[in-house]
Amino acid sequence: MALPCLPSVASGHGLPCRSRERGEKAEIRLPTSAQLGETIANTDKLSATKRAKLRGRLSTKPGLNRFLRVTPKGLLRIDKAAIKAEERLDGKFLLRCSDPHLSAEDIATGYKQLLEVERGWRDMKTIIDLRPVYHRKEDRIRAHIQLCWLALLLIRITETTCEDTWTNLREELERIHVGTFTGPAGTFRQRTETSPAQRTILAKLGVTEPKRIITLEPGTTV
Numbered sequence: 001m002a003l004p005c006l007p008s009v010a011s012g013h014g015l016p017c018r019s020r021e022r023g024e025k026a027e028i029r030l031p032t033s034a035q036l037g038e039t040i041a042n043t044d045k046l047s048a049t050k051r052a053k054l055r056g057r058l059s060t061k062p063g064l065n066r067f068l069r070v071t072p073k074g075l076l077r078i079d080k081a082a083i084k085a086e087e088r089l090d091g092k093f094l095l096r097c098s099d100p101h102l103s104a105e106d107i108a109t110g111y112k113q114l115l116e117v118e119r120g121w122r123d124m125k126t127i128i129d130l131r132p133v134y135h136r137k138e139d140r141i142r143a144h145i146q147l148c149w150l151a152l153l154l155i156r157i158t159e160t161t162c163e164d165t166w167t168n169l170r171e172e173l174e175r176i177h178v179g180t181f182t183g184p185a186g187t188f189r190q191r192t193e194t195s196p197a198q199r200t201i202l203a204k205l206g207v208t209e210p211k212r213i214i215t216l217e218p219g220t221t222v
Helices: 020-040 048-058 080-088 104-126 138-162 166-173 196-205
Strands: 014-018 068-070 076-078 092-096 178-183 186-191 213-218
Touching (some): 020 048, 020 080, 048 076, 092 104, 104 138, 166 196
Antiparallel strands (some): 014 092, 068 076, 186 213
């Protein structure tokens, strides 16, 4: 995420920044305003009571309600002023730092690294499903921390290599299953056929596809 900082404010005070990645999220506003336009279309023909009921329902939907305007006569309109106000703030945010000697680039980089650290902790608690483990010996404590760090590192390498999130990659790979089949000839375990998306992920990671037939045990003849 690029964080080019605007040089209009000196370091050590409020530091306005612009993020290209956050700016692209403005595209979400277009379908939202379009949906609101469809919802309130032809509402001028409704009675004041029905418009008030619709206004009440829209007030429970923050995404639509923030662009809704009610005229003095109770008519429902899209608030174009609110949309323009949001457009002026697209991709912009404010960073504050207590050290006036840091450059704008260092402050932005530090905040970006902080976000990555916080993301790592969230991933360890949710994706890796990390839970408190109480160790008594120092070597076990160090081993536990290193295993967690290696698991998180593996996730990051996988995301970088495949250019996708770990959630999407894991969801796709978890569709590979192994079934056990038993018949007169014996018992065998076979994995499902890999999809093109699964083969692409494995190829990018340099991982060989698992064997199609895992085990094969001939049946006993009487």
